[in-house]
Amino acid sequence: NAMMQTENNDNRIYLHYTGWTATTPVTDGIIHLYINGKLSETITAEDDYYPVKSIFRTGDKVKIEASSENGKYKAKAETRISAPLQIINVDTTYISLRDYNSWVGGKPVYDNYLRLNIQLKQPDIEAENTYYRLEIKQIFYSHKWHDGRDTLSIDTTYNYNYIYDTALTDGKPGHAIDEGFELIQKWNNYFGLFKSCYFKNREYNMTIDLKEDINYIHIDSQKAERYISIRFYSISESEHRYLYAMSSALDFDTENFIYAVPLIPNNIKGGIGIFSIANQVKYKLKEENCQDRY
Incomplete structure (x- = not known):
């Protein structure tokens, strides 16, 4: 999960393995973050989360690609940043x-x-x-x-x-x-x-x-x-x-x-x-x- 904000200097991404009754943090994962098609940063774990340092702006298209256990598990997602009211x-x-x-x-x-x-x-x-x-x-x-x-x-x-x-x-x-x-x-x-x-x-x-x-x-x-x-x-x-x-x-x-x-x-x-x-x-x-x- 990652619900981030444009003006937040403490944005985080959380990766977990899901089970029947509980989840386990992924600590060996790698996340590639792209802004408008260009690689912005490669993120590794810090404790149980992945810190995001990129700066986001109105209209940006942001994509993340996450993997763990040497590529055994993969997930990705993308979003677009809307203009503020x-x-x-x-x-x-x-x-x-x-x-x-x-x-x-x-x-x-x-x-x-x-x-x-x-x-x-x-x-x-x-x-x-x-x-x-x-x-x-x-x-x-x-x-x-x-x-x-x-x-x-x-x-x-x-x-x-x-x-x-x-x-x-x-x-x-x-x-x-x-x-x-x-x-x-x-x-x-x-x-x-x-x-x-x-x-x-x-x-x-x-x-x-x-x-x-x-x-x-x-x-x-x-x-x-x-x-x-x-x-x-x-x-x-x-x-x-x-x-x-x-x-x-x-x-x-x-x-x-x-x-x-x-x-x-x-x-x-x-x-x-x-x-x-x-x-x-x-x-x-x-x-x-x-x-x-x-």
Whole structure:
């Protein structure tokens, strides 16, 4: 397996022998990596992985050829690097949303959220049917006095609410009501996947809600800050299909005979696994004086 990124200086490829119940790392393998038909590097194992030093750019066609035990076992795969999305603008506002799974005294519970309206544009050089992945990282810094000392608490979360966004719900925006038994297993978008088919004239406005979580912003804090990192990854169709299936597998109920068994896609010739290189764009926000909201 290798799910790499263009701006990552620690890209790795993993080779394993597969068995009936477990896998074994390949430590004597050799990997030839080609970019646009030219050999870029020859890679040998470092511990249980194969470090990649090549620099990847938009439009590159990358191919790997792996072998082990003097050529007894061989596998290969290739991918193309898509152009990154463009983040045109990010607007923020504070809103209150109902928690459809919580009631207190017979009344619904409402939580505070920071809503992000993200304006995206698809590059003209890309085909209209392309695939993307969203990742949001929040880091909370909370200062408070404890035993006469200034104490700093740092908490990190990757959680966000996407249920009101059309692309991230794959065309089915709604709310978080648990409607009970379903003939078709509900799909949760654990990896922030979406497709460009929801763009209009190559543009799209995405709606994300970040909960103002009191578990991270302590109620007795003198000062609290939140740093938000937004990353959009342009990915291949193979990576999209792979992560889509993995999302289904995470929720698969082995005791429910109605639900279909998730099938994990593969784009390796001569083996099984996934080979992909994502191209990213990022945007950062800082929210100050978070403690004033409690």
